[in-house]
Amino acid sequence: MFGKLFKKKENNPIQKLSFENYLATVVDIHAELPKSTVTVKEQMDIIFSDTSDFTERKFHLKSGRSVYICYFSALISQPQLEASVIKPLIQNDVNFRDADDLGNILSVTKYEQTVNWKGTVENILDGNIVLHIDQLNPIILFLAEKTGRNPTDPTTEYQVYGAKFGFIEDSRKNIGIMRQFIKDPRLKSRAYDIGVVSKKQAAILYLEQYCQPEVVEHLDSLLNSYNKEHLQSIGQLSKYISKHPNSLFPQATMSERPDLVSFALVQGKVVIFIDGSAFCAITPITFMDLLETSEDHFFLSRWNLLFIRFLRIVSMFIGTILPALYVSLVAFQPELIPTTLTISVAQARVQIPLPATAEAFLMMFALDVLIEASLRLPSFVGQTIGIVGGLVIGTAAVEAGLVSHTMVIVIAFTAVATFTSPSWEFVSTWRIIRYLLVAIAAMLGLYGLVLAVGFLLVHLCKLDSMNKPYMYPLAPFDGKELKAFFFPKR
Incomplete structure (x- = not known):
């Protein structure tokens, strides 16, 4: 019994072939399509077997020649197919000799002759139509009609100035x-x-x-x-x-x-x-690119631009280092805190059973959970959950004696400062680094925090994007470009 229960399962992996390898098992992918509509239809039936949305139409012209059309019904415009292809073929039954004769009667913007089986199948998958008249080379009709939507307001990058519509999925x-x-x-x-x-x-x-x-x-x-x-x-x-x-x-x-x-x-x-x-x-x-947006240049005063960009840089450092700095000062170097502030922090922590490190991790984790929940919830309740959840959790944690008032203030200011960055990807990076800095500060105090920040700067100076230094114009230093970042040319 136990032998059967713990018997090792036999591996029976499914063979995964590339598109070309799979198609090569059915037809010669580099061969030209035959001129017989019967043969082409037989091959198409094999390639697209068990495909319910693959549509085939076959009819005869007045001259008796058979016509074969195949396509994916959801990817083309049916009315345009009827008006531009089928109706002209039936009404203008001439002795077709090549694709040029078809071009004289079809009201299709673009068409071309098929080259091989691979290209033909790729065109069908892309939403185009194969038209084949018996004893002529098949042609591709470009009548694809992909579903889409109109441009709407950006949903993740809010702006005061600038364009009020965003990209779509095409x-x-x-x-x-x-x-x-x-x-x-x-x-x-x-x-x-x-x-x-x-x-x-x-x-x-x-x-x-x-x-x-x-x-x-x-x-x-x-x-x-x-x-x-x-x-x-x-x-x-x-x-x-x-x-x-x-x-x-x-x-x-x-x-x-x-x-x-x-x-x-x-x-x-x-x-x-x-x-x-x-x-x-x-x-x-570069690092600086993640701190600027196009609407910065809408400011009429250059001093407004200087203030905003300087504010983002300072907020980024505060939002990343402040929790780790609090832990290192409270747990290791309280003598560096002014006396009045030390007494205030000590009084706030008298009834707190958790060490400063556990306080910081608990509140940061609660903050990130609230952020993620507000993002995943529907928009009409997401902001409400974020605000109400933050107030309820913060107030309840203080009243229950789990965290101090000072820690709630530190985490709240950290959250606000972090989101001054215009790039969400950049914000997510600093959220992770914040945990690492708190962990190092909990082990080595202020010295560990300084050492970790130094290693972080070394890593940033070592990075590059498409062979462009990540910290340019700071490393390598370029005074003119750095000045242009804060005071762009008119």
């Missing part, structure tokens, strides 16, 4: 949106089919003479060498192109705002779009 239309923002022939794009199975449409966008050619070529080689089966999101692709994927710091940033992307293109960056994602990836980026 990479081609997103490129069209960008061409409305940058009307310049130097705005170049390159298209890719990424993913062995998914065949996801992707594109890169860049401004010639603004972007460094080696960045474009390096990115082009990376995208052409992508050989994984599926590509699900733009974040997955961003990790693939990152030189240091195990680093906590993002080497590409995401955006759904066309005005921000336009600002990035003018700065010489490359933008990546993929189908199915309303966000694009921007690369290469």
